[in-house]
Amino acid sequence: xxxxxxxxxxxxxxxxxxxxxxxxxxxxxxxxxxxxxxxxxxxxxxxxxxxxxxxxxxxxxxxxxxxxxxxxxxxxxxxxxxxxxxxxxxxxxxxxxxxxxxxxxxxxxxxxxxxxxxxxxxxxxxxxxxxxxxxxxxxxxxxxxxxxxxxxxxxxxxxxxxxxxxxxxxxxxxxxxxxxxxxxxxxxxxxxxxxxxxxxxxxxxxxxxxxxxxxxxxxxxxxxxxxxxxxxxxxxxxxxxxxxxxxxxxxxxxxxxxxxxxxxxxxxxxxxxxxxxxxxxxxxxxxxxxxxxxxxxxxxxxxxxxxxxxxxxxxxxxxxxxxxxxxxxxxxxxxxxxxxxxxxxxxxxxxxxxxxxxxxxxxxxxxxxxxxxxxxxxxxxxxxxxxxxxxxxxxxxxxxxxxxxxxxxxxxxxxxxxxxxxxxxxxxxxxxxxxxxxxxxxxxxxxxxxxxxxxxxxxxxxxxxxxxxxxxxxxxxxxxxxxxxxxxxxxxxxxxxxxxxxxxxxxxxxxxxxxxxxxxxxxxxxxxxxxxxxxxxxxxxxxxxxxxxxxxxxxxxxxxxxxxxxxxxxxxxxxxxxxxxxxxxxxxxxxxxxxxxxxxxxxxxxxxxxxxxxxxxxxxxxxxxxxxxxxxxxxxxxxxxxxxxxxxxxxxxxxxxxxxxxxxxxxxxxxxxxxxxxxxxxxxxxxxxxxxxxxxxxxxxxxxxxxxxxxxxxxxxxxxxxxxxxxxxxxxxxxxxxxxxxxxxxxxxxxxxxxxxxxxxxxxxxxxxxxxxxxxxxxxxxxxxxxxxxxxxxxxxxxxxxxxxxxxxxxxxxxxxxxxxxxxxxxxxxxxxxxxxxxxxxxxxxxxxxxxxxxxxxxxxxxxxx
RNA sequence: GGAAGCUUAGCUCAGCUGGGAGAGCAUCUGCCUUACAAGCAGGAGGUCAUAGGUUCGAUCCCUAUAGCUUCCACCA
Numbered sequence: 001x002x003x004x005x006x007x008x009x010x011x012x013x014x015x016x017x018x019x020x021x022x023x024x025x026x027x028x029x030x031x032x033x034x035x036x037x038x039x040x041x042x043x044x045x046x047x048x049x050x051x052x053x054x055x056x057x058x059x060x061x062x063x064x065x066x067x068x069x070x071x072x073x074x075x076x077x078x079x080x081x082x083x084x085x086x087x088x089x090x091x092x093x094x095x096x097x098x099x100x101x102x103x104x105x106x107x108x109x110x111x112x113x114x115x116x117x118x119x120x121x122x123x124x125x126x127x128x129x130x131x132x133x134x135x136x137x138x139x140x141x142x143x144x145x146x147x148x149x150x151x152x153x154x155x156x157x158x159x160x161x162x163x164x165x166x167x168x169x170x171x172x173x174x175x176x177x178x179x180x181x182x183x184x185x186x187x188x189x190x191x192x193x194x195x196x197x198x199x200x201x202x203x204x205x206x207x208x209x210x211x212x213x214x215x216x217x218x219x220x221x222x223x224x225x226x227x228x229x230x231x232x233x234x235x236x237x238x239x240x241x242x243x244x245x246x247x248x249x250x251x252x253x254x255x256x257x258x259x260x261x262x263x264x265x266x267x268x269x270x271x272x273x274x275x276x277x278x279x280x281x282x283x284x285x286x287x288x289x290x291x292x293x294x295x296x297x298x299x300x301x302x303x304x305x306x307x308x309x310x311x312x313x314x315x316x317x318x319x320x321x322x323x324x325x326x327x328x329x330x331x332x333x334x335x336x337x338x339x340x341x342x343x344x345x346x347x348x349x350x351x352x353x354x355x356x357x358x359x360x361x362x363x364x365x366x367x368x369x370x371x372x373x374x375x376x377x378x379x380x381x382x383x384x385x386x387x388x389x390x391x392x393x394x395x396x397x398x399x400x401x402x403x404x405x406x407x408x409x410x411x412x413x414x415x416x417x418x419x420x421x422x423x424x425x426x427x428x429x430x431x432x433x434x435x436x437x438x439x440x441x442x443x444x445x446x447x448x449x450x451x452x453x454x455x456x457x458x459x460x461x462x463x464x465x466x467x468x469x470x471x472x473x474x475x476x477x478x479x480x481x482x483x484x485x486x487x488x489x490x491x492x493x494x495x496x497x498x499x500x501x502x503x504x505x506x507x508x509x510x511x512x513x514x515x516x517x518x519x520x521x522x523x524x525x526x527x528x529x530x531x532x533x534x535x536x537x538x539x540x541x542x543x544x545x546x547x548x549x550x551x552x553x554x555x556x557x558x559x560x561x562x563x564x565x566x567x568x569x570x571x572x573x574x575x576x577x578x579x580x581x582x583x584x585x586x587x588x589x590x591x592x593x594x595x596x597x598x599x600x601x602x603x604x605x606x607x608x609x610x611x612x613x614x615x616x617x618x619x620x621x622x623x624x625x626x627x628x629x630x631x632x633x634x635x636x637x638x639x640x641x642x643x644x645x646x647x648x649x650x651x652x653x654x655x656x657x658x659x660x661x662x663x664x665x666x667x668x669x670x671x672x673x674x675x676x677x678x679x680x681x682x683x684x685x686x687x688x689x690x691x692x693x694x695x696x697x698x699x700x701x702x703x704x705x706x707x708x709x710x711x712x713x714x715x716x717x718x719x720x721x722x723x724x725x726x727x728x729x730x731x732x733x734x735x736x737x738x739x740x741x742x743x744x745x746x747x748x749x750x751x752x753x754x755x756x757x758x759x760x761x762x763x764x765x766x767x768x769x770x771x772x773x774x775x776x777x778x779x780x781x782x783x784x785x786x787x788x789x790x791x792x793x794x795x796x797x798x799x800x801x802x803x804x805x806x807x808x809x810x811x812x813x814x815x816x817x818x819x820x821x822x823x824x825x826x827x828x829x830x831x832x833x834x835x836x837x838x839x840x841x842x843x844x845x846x847x848x849x850x851x852x853x854x855x856x857x858x859x860x861x862x863x864x865x866x
Numbered sequence: 867g868g869a870a871g872c873u874u875a876g877c878u879c880a881g882c883u884g885g886g887a888g889a890g891c892a893u894c895u896g897c898c899u900u901a902c903a904a905g906c907a908g909g910a911g912g913u914c915a916u917a918g919g920u921u922c923g924a925u926c927c928c929u930a931u932a933g934c935u936u937c938c939a940c941c942a
Binding site: 226258382485558563626835 | 868872902905940
């Protein structure tokens with residue numbers, strides 16, 4: 001092994017070897033299955049740090065299960081991300097002076113496929129750098145033939161069941177992406193704008209109604225003004241005609257509950273074509289619908305002289321015109337929220353159009369039930385509220401998109417006007433009349449339509465395959481809270497509807513990786529951290545550990561490069577400890593632990609290891625992965641390295657062959673178990689080290705996961721010896737004795753010898769002693785005296801012992817012991833405490849009081865003699 | 867407007883069903899001790915947001931307040 005940890009020297013090679021050997025593959029067999037389907041990554045561009053977190057968590061779960069002997073399958077996949085990809089392609093065409101329309105649908109789709117073909121491996125290669133163990137032979141793509149089949153099948157099922165309908169609705173439209181987007185993709189942002197107060201005169205000249213609006217440009221689409229039916233101010237005026245300013249057209253003053261009495265001027269203009277509420281009002285009052293904004297976000301003919309102006313830019317011109325005509329009363333500053341397109345950021349336009357919808361009410365019901373009856377569990381639990389809240393207030397799902405890439409809606413119309421859905425990719429004739437001239441619907445499906453089927457479409461659905469039978473329902477879904485409503489909920493109702501069962505049992509929700517100031521990483525701000533950079537600088541294992549260590553599931557992670565650096569420093573520590581062990585067990589004679597004469601320290605570390613195994617296993621099961629890594633790191637540094645390794649040096653470098661053998665075997669055993677426990681988190685370095693052990697299997701990733709030791713008696717008092725050593729170190733530090741100055745150590749035993757006499761070498765080594773020896777009485781030399789449990793330690797520090805200083809030290813100690821005694825007495829004299837606290841607690845307190853009283857006596861005695 | 871979460875050491879955060887406040891980083895002191903100076907040993911640093919309540923006992927449970935964050939929502 002090299003002197004320092006250099007991940008770049010072995011990470012790639014180890015991963016490629018795993019791939020070659022096919023260790024990641026899974027086939028149905030007679031074992032229990034554990035399955036995860038990877039949230040499909042967009043084929044656009046690069047892996048970001050969120051992918052790294054998401055996949056690290058999944059890999060940890062999969063690797064653990066695999067080692068625990070379960071048949072673990074992790075299905076990787078990619079998503080066609082239609083809108084985003086289409087944008088890229090369109091831009092590319094534009095650069096070459098072309099457009100979608102000019103090359104035609106077929107050619108455009110061909111280019112789409114070329115693009116996917118070219119970039120799929122880019123994202124996959126990046127994921128591979130993370131060391132993740134998904135079954136690459138099953139790599140799925142949302143536009144694979146089998147998945148297309150699933151999409152068409154599901155669509156037709158919905159269609160047959162009357163769950164899909166085509167209807168007019170106000171939907172969010174992005175004039176820049178030129179497509180409808182879902183409510184989820186419509187991001188509300190705060191906006192500083194104005195409220196324009198506009199005068200609408202009555203046609204008969206009997207006065208006016210003042211309307212306040214944030215969108216004067218939609219004035220051309222107004223077909224009424226509404227007031228609340230109970231608003232006394234407008235009594236007797238409802239039903240009269242108003243003149244629409246600038247257009248000089250008559251519109252009616254109507255009464256509708258939608259209009260609130262206390263708000264604004266009490267009157268609101270109604271623009272059915274450009275506002276969902278207004279549409280409803282318009283529907284109730286049978287109002288005309290006038291579109292005044294077109295597909296490109298420009299004003300239409302309805303705007304007369306303003307035709308062709310951009311919807312936002314038009315405001316100024318309209319304002320001037322209103323002003324000139326005497327219609328504008330005032331303009332005041334106003335803060336409101338406005339919808340923007342998640343992808344391009346432009347203001348979305350509520351727009352009335354014909355779209356395809358899925359009826360959600362009945363589908364949502366069992367999905368709600370699944371969480372309520374515990375078939376589906378969220379971790380952490382609080383996220384089930386997000387899920388339920390959304391499903392309980394569900395709106396019908398608009399599934400059509402006006403783009404070309406993606407799954408085209410499988411609905412056809414024949415020449416005779418018959419419309420039908422077909423599972424066949426190219427149906428030959430109309431099932432109603434046999435007509436063979438068929439045209440297909442132009443829209444494609446929302447990408448989430450195919451992602452919703454992911455847990456079963458990737459396993460073969462709609463074909464009833466072996467895989468589907470064996471692996472479905474999957475076990476755990478790991479994803480961020482940002483797509484609970486987008487995706488998780490859709491998979492759940494789809495799974496229940498088409499497979500009759502929830503698609504997974506546990507949903508593990510993690511947070512978002514933010515920059516160190518807590519701001520969301522984005523290209524726009526340039527505050528993103530590239531996971532590939534981190535891997536190149538610190539190694540994949542360090543990146544993984546840094547993302548997951550100390551993380552609390554479901555909470556956002558603030559991340560900066562220092563975390564990767566720290567993780568690398570820790571791994572270096574593990575690496576060096578391993579190197580030490582490996583170097584010192586070259587001549588090991590491996591024996592089972594129960595054949596060894598274990599000493600106190602050996603029992604101590606084995607006991608600690610048992611505890612570690614228990615905690616790590618439990619925390620992985622609970623999905624509290626950040627706690628599991630903390631357990632592991634704490635054990636490695638504070639137990640194994642700081643104490644056990646140092647302690648074994650006495651035996652490894654000593655004369656006693658037997659003791660050396662015991663130390664070698666325990667070191668080997670602990671390191672072996674520790675590497676296995678660490679493997680799911682930092683797979684590459686653990687494999688590398690494991691291969692250097694004197695005895696090992698072909699790969700660590702297929703070894704058995706450590707279990708609690710089955711040794712009879714591991715009880716020990718070694719903690720007392722550690723305390724004794726610490727006391728000596730403390731005293732030395734207090735007298736400013738540098739670590740390189742060693743002294744003799746005299747130990748007078750008091751009461752029971754808690755193995756102290758058997759650990760004198762260890763005590764000397766770790767407490768900076770030249771020697772440590774048992775004495776019967778206080779030495780003649782001038783010493784610092786340290787009171788410990790079962791012993792008094794005398795440290796001859798010669799001229800360094802300053803009696804004033806020693807006095808000071810003792811006084812300080814007496815002070816603190818007195819404080820403790822006070823505290824115990826107070827508690828024990830509290831009647832309520834004695835009466836109601838648990839007995840064990842009271843007993844513990846009494847014992848403490850007794851010990852401290854004794855210590856106080858000894859210290860006082862000592863102070864007298866200084 | 868509805869909902870959820872957060873507020874603990876200088877920074878980032880842990881703290882299980884209430885029973886003496888923890889880690890990492892940063893900082894200070896001493897040490898290159900043959901795995902590791904990317905290290906070792908020791909120390910300093912907290913009215914656990916505020917005010918009430920329940921309890922023998924509250925960082926933890928309840929109520930209110932303040933500040934921050936996020937999600938959902940059609941208020942001109």
